[in-house]
Each structure stands twice: as structure tokens, then as C-alpha cells.
Amino acid sequence: MPLQRIKPTPPSDDKRWKLIDVTMRRNGYAGHALIETLHSVQDAFGYLDDPAMKFVASALNLPLSKVYGVATFYHLFTLKPKGKHTCVVCTGTACYIKGAGELIDGVSEKYDVPLGETTADRNLSLIGARCVGACGLAPAVVLDGVMLGKLKVDDLLEHIEKVI
Amino acid sequence: MIQTPTPNVRVVTFKIDDRDFSAREDETIIQVAWENGIRVPSLCYLEGLSVWGACRLCVVEIVGSPRLVSSCSTRVAEGMEIRTDSERLQAYRRMILELLFSERNHVCSVCVSNGHCELQNLAQQCGMDHVRVPYRNKVYQVDSSHDLFRVDHNRCVLCSRCIRVCDEIEGAHTWDSKGRGIDTQVITDLNRPWGESDSCTGCGKCVQVCPTGALVQQGTSVGEMHKDRKFLPYLSRMRDAQ
Amino acid sequence: MHIDELNELAEQIRTQHQSCQHCVRVCMAASCQSSGADDVLKRLEDAAPEGDQVQVKSVGCMGLCSAGPLVEVRSRGDDQPIMYQHVESQDAEEIMGSLGDSVVQRLECPTSIPFFQRQQKIVLENSGIIDPEDIEDYIAADGYSALVEALTESSPAEVLNEVNLSGLRGRGGGGYPTGLKWSTVAKMPATQKYVICNADEGDPGAFMDRAVLESDPHRILEGMALAAYAVGANRGYIYVRAEYPLAIDRLKKSIRQATRKGLLGANVCDTPFSFDIEVRLGAGAFVCGEETALMQSVEGERGQPRPRPPYPAELGLWGFPTLINNVETYANIAPIVRNGGEWFASIGTERSKGTKVFALAGRIHNTGLIEVPMGVPLREIVEEIGGGVPDGRRFKAVQTGGPSGGCLPAEQMDLPVDYDSLREVGSIMGSGGMIVMDETSSMVDVARYFMEFCMTESCGKCVPCRVGTYQMHELLTKIAAGKGTSADLALLEELCEVVQMTSLCGLGQTAPNPVVSTLQYFRHEYEEKLIRDEFVDMEQQTEEMEAVS
Numbered sequence: 001m002p003l004q005r006i007k008p009t010p011p012s013d014d015k016r017w018k019l020i021d022v023t024m025r026r027n028g029y030a031g032h033a034l035i036e037t038l039h040s041v042q043d044a045f046g047y048l049d050d051p052a053m054k055f056v057a058s059a060l061n062l063p064l065s066k067v068y069g070v071a072t073f074y075h076l077f078t079l080k081p082k083g084k085h086t087c088v089v090c091t092g093t094a095c096y097i098k099g100a101g102e103l104i105d106g107v108s109e110k111y112d113v114p115l116g117e118t119t120a121d122r123n124l125s126l127i128g129a130r131c132v133g134a135c136g137l138a139p140a141v142v143l144d145g146v147m148l149g150k151l152k153v154d155d156l157l158e159h160i161e162k163v164i
Numbered sequence: 165m166i167q168t169p170t171p172n173v174r175v176v177t178f179k180i181d182d183r184d185f186s187a188r189e190d191e192t193i194i195q196v197a198w199e200n201g202i203r204v205p206s207l208c209y210l211e212g213l214s215v216w217g218a219c220r221l222c223v224v225e226i227v228g229s230p231r232l233v234s235s236c237s238t239r240v241a242e243g244m245e246i247r248t249d250s251e252r253l254q255a256y257r258r259m260i261l262e263l264l265f266s267e268r269n270h271v272c273s274v275c276v277s278n279g280h281c282e283l284q285n286l287a288q289q290c291g292m293d294h295v296r297v298p299y300r301n302k303v304y305q306v307d308s309s310h311d312l313f314r315v316d317h318n319r320c321v322l323c324s325r326c327i328r329v330c331d332e333i334e335g336a337h338t339w340d341s342k343g344r345g346i347d348t349q350v351i352t353d354l355n356r357p358w359g360e361s362d363s364c365t366g367c368g369k370c371v372q373v374c375p376t377g378a379l380v381q382q383g384t385s386v387g388e389m390h391k392d393r394k395f396l397p398y399l400s401r402m403r404d405a406q
Numbered sequence: 407m408h409i410d411e412l413n414e415l416a417e418q419i420r421t422q423h424q425s426c427q428h429c430v431r432v433c434m435a436a437s438c439q440s441s442g443a444d445d446v447l448k449r450l451e452d453a454a455p456e457g458d459q460v461q462v463k464s465v466g467c468m469g470l471c472s473a474g475p476l477v478e479v480r481s482r483g484d485d486q487p488i489m490y491q492h493v494e495s496q497d498a499e500e501i502m503g504s505l506g507d508s509v510v511q512r513l514e515c516p517t518s519i520p521f522f523q524r525q526q527k528i529v530l531e532n533s534g535i536i537d538p539e540d541i542e543d544y545i546a547a548d549g550y551s552a553l554v555e556a557l558t559e560s561s562p563a564e565v566l567n568e569v570n571l572s573g574l575r576g577r578g579g580g581g582y583p584t585g586l587k588w589s590t591v592a593k594m595p596a597t598q599k600y601v602i603c604n605a606d607e608g609d610p611g612a613f614m615d616r617a618v619l620e621s622d623p624h625r626i627l628e629g630m631a632l633a634a635y636a637v638g639a640n641r642g643y644i645y646v647r648a649e650y651p652l653a654i655d656r657l658k659k660s661i662r663q664a665t666r667k668g669l670l671g672a673n674v675c676d677t678p679f680s681f682d683i684e685v686r687l688g689a690g691a692f693v694c695g696e697e698t699a700l701m702q703s704v705e706g707e708r709g710q711p712r713p714r715p716p717y718p719a720e721l722g723l724w725g726f727p728t729l730i731n732n733v734e735t736y737a738n739i740a741p742i743v744r745n746g747g748e749w750f751a752s753i754g755t756e757r758s759k760g761t762k763v764f765a766l767a768g769r770i771h772n773t774g775l776i777e778v779p780m781g782v783p784l785r786e787i788v789e790e791i792g793g794g795v796p797d798g799r800r801f802k803a804v805q806t807g808g809p810s811g812g813c814l815p816a817e818q819m820d821l822p823v824d825y826d827s828l829r830e831v832g833s834i835m836g837s838g839g840m841i842v843m844d845e846t847s848s849m850v851d852v853a854r855y856f857m858e859f860c861m862t863e864s865c866g867k868c869v870p871c872r873v874g875t876y877q878m879h880e881l882l883t884k885i886a887a888g889k890g891t892s893a894d895l896a897l898l899e900e901l902c903e904v905v906q907m908t909s910l911c912g913l914g915q916t917a918p919n920p921v922v923s924t925l926q927y928f929r930h931e932y933e934e935k936l937i938r939d940e941f942v943d944m945e946q947q948t949e950e951m952e953a954v955s
């Protein structure tokens with residue numbers, strides 16, 4: 001006799017959990033919707049924490065270790081909150097050839113933040129991305145969702161100053 | 165992943181290392197080789213668990229094909245000519261073992277599995293006596309939080325046997341791996357200490373299938389850890405029959 | 407819908423379009439959009455006169471990304487459109503004012519240059535011309551006619567036959583004959599089969615698939631539906647990398663539009679054929695472009711490949727026979743079915759048929775997308791179409807095939823670009839990224855860059871790739887820093903062979919390629935960086951002496 005499925009309660013009464021439920025319901029609460037669901041958690045909350053992963057695991061009837069395994073396999077998922085602003089430097093081949101490394105070093109040095117990390121005041125995250133598909137604009141950066149192209153270090157620092 | 169045997173499968177004839185054999189076409193190369201005393205090295209393969217195909221120690225040559233295949237995942241076929249022990253294969257296997265030894269810390273002399281370790285045996289079998297690639301020298305933690313067992317990640321070769329036995333036989337899926345590439349590591353539940361795991365039943369199957377001293381019983385000292393896998397063929401057959 | 411109805415609809419839409427005198431097209435693909443095409447479009451729309459004399463339209467990629475934002479003006483009666491480059495929003499009024507009597511010379515982008523003249527477009531035939539968000543635009547350009555005609559007038563075997571005749575080979579990198587793959591899936595007796603479009607495009611430096619998805623999404627849906635009809639599948643998945651939000655958005659929109667028109671969904675065109683397509687997102691893993699890993703990912707698992715055989719055609723998604731093809735492969739299907747396999751086979755070379763889209767980037771004048779017949783010499787692509795290396799620098803190498811490919815030196819510039827020629831000289835066609843490098847690039851650094859890529863993208867399942875790429879990266883770093891010895895180089899070469907031969911999937915099997923090819927053509931660059939053997943001995947001696955004392 002299969003046990004009755006229990007619908008778990010979300011970790012908080014934050015309205016954003018409704019969005020996540022919509023994603024899961026659209027996929028019939030099937031385990032194969034795990035990646036879609038994690039995307040929607042991250043879109044809503046910015047990152048995946050333990051309570052969120054526990055909730056997703058029980059809602060989709062998946063083992064905890066599997067959810068953790070998937071969440072850490074894919075580089076777009078992050079278990080730590082990002083900074084208020086994000087600077088994504090493309091490190092694809094075209095951008096690499098045209099000096100993406102210098103952009104990273106420049107930002108890293110000025111804001112004292114290593115690649116892949118967030119500044120101590122949680123204001124700026126410096127992230128590397130695999131080819132954002134804008135090779136014609138190399139080197140390219142996505143600053144708070146806005147694509148910037150053909151950048152020199154000083155241009156980029158100026159742009160960052162403007163947003164933060 | 166490999167389909168379950170269907171009732172009317174054909175019998176095929178083929179050669180392994182110049183000897184003639186015949187077998188059902190749903191048998192894999194490694195199965196036939198082992199049944200006939202041909203010791204193809206392997207690490208991730210364990211009869212009774214699903215095929216993983218990851219250690220690559222079992223690669224063999226198929227005459228006429230430029231590619232090597234893993235014998236644990238490849239089925240025999242009519243007319244196939246298989247070579248399991250060319251010099252080239254021996255050299256590749258030694259290098260794969262060197263890579264494994266360089267990846268984490270495998271100092272046998274202080275290990276509870278010393279003398280009963282599959283990695284150690286493989287090094288002997290394949291004649292790997294020194295490591296030419298630099299050691300990674302990364303120190304992993306030892307998790308002794310469980311009452312009965314201990315996991316020492318320094319000895320883990322990521323064969324995934326523990327993950328598979330826990331999922332496929334015990335049905336708990338306590339184990340999985342986190343991260344990827346060189347940063348892959350086995351975990352329990354949400355990467356919490358093993359002793360805090362809600363899903364672990366404490367059955368110890370993972371410990372018994374682990375080829376090295378990564379998963380061991382608490383309280384064992386150097387060379388004392390023997391593994392016992394008698395349970396696996398039986399449970400696996402019963403699971404299949406369900 | 408019957409083919410006559412579709413043709414009638416197409417005719418209607420075309421007549422509507424012809425009622426306007428000037429059509430102003432603004433490229434809204436990712437690259438132009440990020441250089442400000444949004445504002446340009448808005449200002450042009452504001453500046454356009456009332457009525458249907460002038461139509462302002464947002465379209466997909468026009469190809470010359472480095473000159474964006476691009477705007478194209480086509481006036482009725484003129485057969486040559488005028489193209490404007492680097493357009494800014496304040497230029498809108500001037501462009502509108504010039505319509506019909508003059509050209510804004512300051513902004514004109516000459517279309518007589520080889521970049522435009524040497525191309526032959528099949529995959530990109532609609533790109534930069536139709537509005538990707540409007541199914542009617544696609545229909546007006548003969549879209550869906552191949553599907554509707556096939557469903558109502560041909561058998562699946564006939565469709566398969568055309569694809570076989572065309573000689574089309576997979577554009578995802580391997581170059582496997584598409585017809586053969588389809589036949590295998592078609593022959594499988596299963597009742598449930600799947601069709602997957604691989605839109606993961608993980609090769610850093612390639613953006614062809616992105617352009618097709620963003621500029622002409624219906625073409626992919628039509629290609630997939632034809633494939634499903636030919637092989638007997640009724641469900642499709644498009645696996646797109648999450649880094650392409652615009653493409654995802656447009657695909658979802660297109661699926662809705664096509665379903666509403668009855669071109670997808672249950673009983674397409676009132677035939678027994680039903681086909682649904684769902685979009686699935688990647689999450690930043692290059693290895694998920696590998697077909698078995700991709701299927702794992704669609705099933706919500708860690709994207710780790712499994713040994714083949716069994717191939718997806720026998721044992722695919724959820725254990726059912728599955729057809730996986732690349733975006734560009736599907737983009738060729740509708741034209742092949744529409745014009746016949748023989749037409750397609752007449753383009754290209756003996757063993758590589760049709761055209762190929764390349765993404766030109768790096769140290770080259772014209773960065774952007776081009777589509778040329780297979781077999782065009784590399785020199786023509788780099789020097790003529792690409793406009794050569796800028797800033798008076800010297801060409802050094804062109805990298806094809808991304809992290810699985812190789813670097814070709816100046817001596818290989820007369821090579822015809824096709825699957826087999828590239829493989830013979832130690833590179834691969836790959837998905838179509840071409841990165842040009844000049845004398846400022848160090849080949850050891852380039853090899854190290856790609857190895858770093860493979861190391862961080864390795865899934866970690868098999869030992870040779872997981873640890874081998876790490877060790878090769880260490881060795882390359884050491885050599886690049888001038889600290890390597892000839893023994894290190896020898897060990898590197900040995901590792902290359904072991905990783906190539908024993909890795910589980912294509913990622914590991916090809917990860918050493920950039921090293922092997924740079925060693926083949928630029929070995930001296932490695933050797934120049936090594937510590938000379940006599941100094942190695944001396945260093946060892948000093949160490950030993952220190953140890954003794």
C-alpha cells in the first residue's frame with residue numbers, strides 16, 4: 001500500500017513560495033522537475049538555503065542528498081546569498097583573448113573581492129561566467145543584468161561606481 | 165541502465181585474448197572474462213549493483229575499433245575480438261592508478277584497511293609501484309559522528325558504490341555526491357555529519373561495499389577492517405525479482 | 407490546416423506587408439540589444455509617420471555584431487537594402503527623414519564587402535529579416551509549409567528519405583550523419599519515443615545556436631516536428647542553457663503560438679500526428695551538452711554521462727528511444743524537406759554537405775556570425791569575410807572547435823573547412839566557434855586556458871578526466887610560469903594520451919586536443935619556456951647538497 005503523499009508546508013509564509021508551488025504543480029510534483037524548481041527558488045530568493053532544499057525535497061519526494069547533489073553540481077545555483085549588486089565577467093574564449101582577466105583583476109583589486117565571492121559588506125559579488133554569447137562585444141560584462149561590451153578596466157570600474 | 169535479461173536472448177561466440185568463448189549476448193565482457201579466470205582489473209564495478217563505468221580500469225581493446233571500451237558496461241557480440249592485457253592497456257591502467265593515488269591521501273601503512281584494500285591490490289596487480297604525478301596534498305576531514313561507522317574522505321576514490329548500494333539495495337539514498345570535477349565529494353543528506361542523518365538506517369551496507377578504508381567500522385585499528393559482501397548477490401536477486 | 411490554407415494565409419500576410427513603402431528593421435539580438443538597440447527601436451517607432459507607409463520591425467541577428475546596433479532599410483522597388491551601423495537613438499529622426507530619397511552616409515555600412523557577399527544562407531535565411539516573435543512573419547516566409555505538406559502528403563519514410571539524401575551531418579560537433587541517426591530511432595519498435603533539441607551551446611566562443619533561437623525560433627520547432635513525424639515520436643524537449651534568457655522566452659512564446667495555430671499539439675493539421683514540445687533549462691554545466699548527460703539533466707539529475715553503447719537511439723530519456731540533434735541540425739530540416747535532399751546535397755563538398763554557420767570572434771575585424779558553404783578555405787573566412795586581424799598585427803592561429811578542438815597556424819590557411827579536413831590536421835569543426843589570435847597570444851597560455859575550462863567543467867565521474875585534467879592543468883601552469891622541465895613536458899604528453907583514450911565521455915576524450923594541437927604546431931613555444939636540462943641537474947645537485955649538509 002503506497003503511503004498517502006503529505007503536502008509539506010513551506011519554510012515561511014513568504015508569498016514567494018506560491019511561485020515555487022506553481023512551478024512544481026505545473027510539473028505534477030514530479031522528481032524530474034527538480035532543476036526547474038531550484039531555478040524558481042533561486043529566482044525568487046536569490047540563493048538556495050537548507051530550509052528551501054528540505055522543502056523542495058519533501059514536496060517532490062526526493063532524498064535530501066540528491067537535492068544537495070544537484071544543487072552543487074550546477075554552477076548557476078548558489079547556496080550563499082549574493083551581494084546587492086552583481087558583476088558577471090564573461091570568461092569565454094573571445095573575452096579571454098580580449099582581456100577578461102584584466103577586468104577581473106581590476107575589480108578584484110579595487111573592491112577586495114576574489115572571483116566568485118562577495119564583498120564583506122555584501123554589496124558586490126564578482127562572478128565569472130562561461131561565454132554569455134556576446135563574443136562580438138568582447139570583453140563583455142553583465143552588471144546587475146545589464147550587458148556592457150568592449151570594456152577596458154577603467155570603463156568597468158566607472159560603471160560599477162555608478163551603480164553601487 | 166543495462167536492460168534486464170529477456171528470456172530468449174541469443175548466444176554469441178567471440179574471442180578474449182585469443183581464446184574462443186560463447187555466452188549470452190546480454191552478458192558484459194567483464195562478466196565473461198571473470199567467469200573464465202581472466203582478471204580484468206576493476207574498481208567501480210560490483211556485481212549486484214548497477215554499472216557505473218567510471219574508474220576506467222577495466223578498459224579493453226576491441227580489434228578493429230580505434231576506441232577503447234569499458235568492459236563492465238559493454239556487452240559481448242558475435243565475432244568480437246577482445247584484448248584485455250596489451251602493454252598499452254597496462255600502461256594506461258598504471259597511470260589511472262597513479263592519478264587516483266595522487267588525488268587524495270592513500271598512505272597504506274596507517275590505514276585500517278591495509279592488506280584488505282582493493283586499491284592497494286590493484287596497484288600490486290597492475291605493477292604500479294610509484295607515483296610520477298605530483299600529489300594534490302589536500303586534506304579532507306574525517307567524520308566520526310556516526311555511532312557505528314566512520315568516513316575518511318582522504319581515502320575515498322569516488323567509485324560511488326556506497327551511493328548505489330544505499331539507493332538500489334537499502335532504498336534509503338542517504339549518500340550522494342556534491343560538487344563536481346576534482347571537488348566532488350560523497351555526502352550524507354544535506355551535507356551534514358553522518359551521525360545526524362535522518363535517512364540513514366545504520367545498516368552498514370555502504371561500509372561493506374567500500375573498496376578502500378574510506379568507510380569503516382568504528383573502533384578498528386590498522387589492518388583490522390575486513391569487508392563482507394555476502395549479502396549483496398542475494399539481496400540484489402531478490403530486488404530484481406520484485 | 408491544409409497546405410492550401412497555409413499558402414493562402416502566407417499570401418495574405420505577404421500582401422499586407424507589401425502595402426508598406428519602407429520597412430525599417432532593427433536588430434534586436436543579444437549583441438545589438440546590449441549596445442542600445444532598444445532605444446534605437448523606440449525612437450524609430452516614435453519618429454515613424456502615421457499610417458502604414460513605414461513599418462518599423464524588430465528582427466533577429468544580422469550577423470555583423472561588432473558594428474551594432476544595426477538597422478536595415480528596405481524600400482519597395484529597391485532590390486538592395488541600405489544597412490546602417492553603430493546607430494544611436496538620436497539618429498532615428500535623420501534615418502526616418504531620409505527614407506525614399508537619400509542615404510544617411512555617415513552611418514552607412516557597405517553591404518558590398520565580402521562579409522555580406524560571400525555568404526550563402528540556409529540556416530540564417532530568415533535571421534535579421536523576420537520578426538522572431540511573430541509566427542505570421544515566419545509563415546509568410548514559407549514557414550511550416552514543409553511540415554504541413556509532409557503531414558498531409560508524405561509518409562514518415564519519405565521525409566526520412568529526403569534527410570538521408572541530403573547528406574546532412576550533425577552540427578553539434580561530431581558530424582554524425584543525421585539520416586542514419588533518424589533511421590535508427592525510426593526502426594525502434596517502442597511505442598514511446600522522444601525528440602530532443604540540444605541547445606546547450608556550451609562551447610565558450612560560440613553563439614550560432616543562440617542567434618538561430620533568438621532570430622528564428624519557429625524554424626527549430628518545425629524541424630523538430632518533422633523529425634518527430636519521421637521517427638515516430640510524440641514528445642519533444644528543448645534543452646536550453648539558462649544563460650540565454652531571450653532565447654528561452656522566444657521559444658516558449660513560439661511554442662504557444664504554434665500550438666494555437668494547430669501546428670503543434672494534438673492532431674496537427676487534423677492528422678493522427680501529435681507532438682508537444684517542452685523547454686527545459688540547463689544550469690551552468692558544459693558537460694550537459696553531451697547527450698547522455700543532457701538526458702540525465704532533463705530527468706532532473708546531476709548531469710553525469712554514462713557509457714555508450716547503449717546509444718540514446720536505443721535507450722534514451724526514461725529508457726525510451728530518443729533522437730538528439732543540435733539546433734543548427736534542426737534548422738536545416740525544413741529547407742531540406744521543402745526543397746528536397748538533392749538540392750541540399752548539391753551545396754558543399756563531397757562528404758560535408760550544405761552550409762555551416764560560424765561565429766567569428768577574437769582578434770578579427772568583423773566579429774559576428776557568418777554562414778558559408780562547406781569547403782570554403784579558412785583563408786577566405788579569416789581574411790576576406792572576417793576582414794583580417796586589426797591594428798596592424800600579425801595573424802598567428804585560429805582556434806576551431808573550442809575546448810575539444812585545436813589551433814591551426816598560418817600554414818594551414820588554405821585548408822577547406824569541412825569535417826574531415828579539419829580532423830586530418832588535428833582540429834575539429836566542433837559547433838562552429840572560430841577564435842582568431844594574433845602574435846600577442848601565447849599558445850601555452852591558450853592551451854592552459856582550455857585545460858582550465860575542461861578541469862572546471864569535468865563532471866568528476868571518471869578518474870582520467872577528473873584527476874587527469876587537474877594534473878595537466880598543473881603541469882601547464884608550471885610550464886607557462888617557466889618552471890617546467892622536459893620531464894614535465896613528457897609527462898604532459900603521456901597524460902594527454904591516457905585521458906584521450908580512457909575517459910568515459912567526449913569531454914575527457916577531447917580535453918587534451920588543444921594541448922596536442924598546440925604542441926604539434928607551436929612546440930617551440932613550450933620548449934622555450936622549459937628550464938634547460940643542464941640547469942635541472944644543477945638544481946637537483948644543489949638540493950641534494952643541501953640535504954646532505
Ligand SMILES: Cc1cc2nc3c(=O)[nH]c(=O)nc-3n(C[C@H](O)[C@H](O)[C@H](O)COP(=O)(O)O)c2cc1C
Binds near residue numbers: 731
Ligand atoms: C562535452 C560535450 C559537450 C557537448 N556540447 C554540445 C552542445 O553544446 N550542443 C550540441 O548540440 N552538441 C553538443 N555536444 C554533442 C552532443 O553530445 C551530440 O553529439 C549532439 O547534440 C548530437 O547532435 P547532432 O547529431 O545534430 O550534431 C557535446 C558533446 C560533448 C562530449
Ligand code: SF4
Binds near residue numbers: 693864867871872913
Ligand atoms: S570524461 Fe569527464 S565529463 Fe565525461 S564522464 Fe568522465 S569526468 Fe565526466
Ligand code: FES
Binds near residue numbers: 206217220
Ligand atoms: S569497472 Fe568498468 S569503469 Fe570501473
